[in-house]
Amino acid sequence: MLKNRSLWSGMGSGLIIGAVMLQLMNVALGAVEEPQAQEAGALKLEEVEEWAEEKGYRLMTEAQLDELIAKSVHEATAKAQETAPPEAPAPAPLKIVVVLSGGLNAADIASAFYRSGVIDDAQAFQDALRKRNLTGKLRAGYYEFDGPQDIDGAIEAITNQS
Numbered sequence: 001m002l003k004n005r006s007l008w009s010g011m012g013s014g015l016i017i018g019a020v021m022l023q024l025m026n027v028a029l030g031a032v033e034e035p036q037a038q039e040a041g042a043l044k045l046e047e048v049e050e051w052a053e054e055k056g057y058r059l060m061t062e063a064q065l066d067e068l069i070a071k072s073v074h075e076a077t078a079k080a081q082e083t084a085p086p087e088a089p090a091p092a093p094l095k096i097v098v099v100l101s102g103g104l105n106a107a108d109i110a111s112a113f114y115r116s117g118v119i120d121d122a123q124a125f126q127d128a129l130r131k132r133n134l135t136g137k138l139r140a141g142y143y144e145f146d147g148p149q150d151i152d153g154a155i156e157a158i159t160n161q162s
Helices: 002-041 043-056 060-082 106-116 123-130 151-159
Strands: 095-100 141-146
Touching: 106 123, 123 141, 123 151, 141 151
Parallel strands: none
Antiparallel strands: 095 141
16 A cells, blocks of 8 residues: 555545636636526516517416417317318228139138238138138139138138038
């Protein structure tokens, strides 16, 4: 510890000098900022209101602003309800087209139908084909569906069986 005595005394004196300089800077900044704070605090509400009116602004309290916003929202909602167009009829479901090439197995066809939106559950489609022993009777071709189908409708379309 005695070997580093000059190091520790230098560090201690450096810290003390730094703290003193920091305090001097804070005091100097406080002396500069006080007149500005006094000038800003010297404004009266009437002066601010006059300035705002000259510039075209309107001063409000938070409650007045909330009331104005609520009124504007109410008026806009009423206007939107008055000018709302009549409801259009629902569009016809889109046609879904699936082209199945030869050599596809039940899993491939179920995946194609699921990805195109014909069926909701590919595994249930495969299970239904296996249950009815129709996995060998699947036909390749061009299939057009009027929107999503239930599993029975999709099976009937590709096997031509009910």
